Amino acid sequence: MERYEDTDDLISRITDLLAVSGVPAAQQEDLANASMQLRKSVVMAKPDRLLEDGERLDLGGWDLRCIWTPGHSPGHICLYSDEHRLLLSGDHVLPASHRTSPFTPSST
Numbered sequence: 001m002e003r004y005e006d007t008d009d010l011i012s013r014i015t016d017l018l019a020v021s022g023v024p025a026a027q028q029e030d031l032a033n034a035s036m037q038l039r040k041s042v043v044m045a046k047p048d049r050l051l052e053d054g055e056r057l058d059l060g061g062w063d064l065r066c067i068w069t070p071g072h073s074p075g076h077i078c079l080y081s082d083e084h085r086l087l088l089s090g091d092h093v094l095p096a097s098h099r100t101s102p103f104t105p106s107s108t
Helices: 007-019 027-030
Strands: 056-059 060-067 075-082 086-090
Touching: 007 027
Parallel strands: none
Antiparallel strands: 056 060, 060 075, 075 086
């Protein structure tokens, strides 16, 4: 959660990633700070509880396994029921034709 409250380290890591990815130096600062304009409009909610990859939850009689699935959000998880073969996910599921980078500064 701290990475969203104090963004200096995150911006620095994004800038480094842009540099090693071949983005021209003149564009790195603007790209690294692109989402910071939205930051003013976002209120971070503190979680009641942090979940770990592989942790099991009993929710209303359902045994759910937490699966850490970082990507555009470092804290993204899915919940899976082995018994019902049901995956609960956010906007994480993409068609097979889409490719996403497995590494972003926020996922490390």
